[in-house]
Amino acid sequence: MIIRTGIVLAFVVGITGCFESEPKVDGRWYTQSQIDLGKDVFLNNCAACHGAGAQGTKEWRKTLPNGKYPPPPLNGSAHAWHHPLKGLKATVQEGGAKFGGTMPGFSGLLSDSEQEAAIAFFQSKWTPEIYQMWLDRGGLQ
Numbered sequence: 001m002i003i004r005t006g007i008v009l010a011f012v013v014g015i016t017g018c019f020e021s022e023p024k025v026d027g028r029w030y031t032q033s034q035i036d037l038g039k040d041v042f043l044n045n046c047a048a049c050h051g052a053g054a055q056g057t058k059e060w061r062k063t064l065p066n067g068k069y070p071p072p073p074l075n076g077s078a079h080a081w082h083h084p085l086k087g088l089k090a091t092v093q094e095g096g097a098k099f100g101g102t103m104p105g106f107s108g109l110l111s112d113s114e115q116e117a118a119i120a121f122f123q124s125k126w127t128p129e130i131y132q133m134w135l136d137r138g139g140l141q
Contacts, residue, residue, distance in 0.1 A: 029140060030120035038121025041114045050074055054122040069100045076126035081134040084141055088119050
């Protein structure tokens, strides 16, 4: 009985070792599944303001008549890449009021994995050069 249990255990351990987690996209922190989920999350929660392609508002540096900033591009053409992942997630959770914007917080509406997926989606729009600059600035710290 002990020998059979040992063989079964060795088989199970061997089989589970064969399954690898989904590979990261182009050396980035996220997977294709996260991008796919993030696209849905982004389109349903963010695109109305930031645009379906995360292109933001053309005049994102100029304040609106109410003194607030319009939604910036998140596609790598503005300043989002200056912020580490932790900061991007905090902005998704808490909103953009502390930065002079009007974005609401999504901490009670989106799960952690949905928040990260939305970030993965817009970061997937970043060129390799922008992503590398983000990494060089400590983006994953």
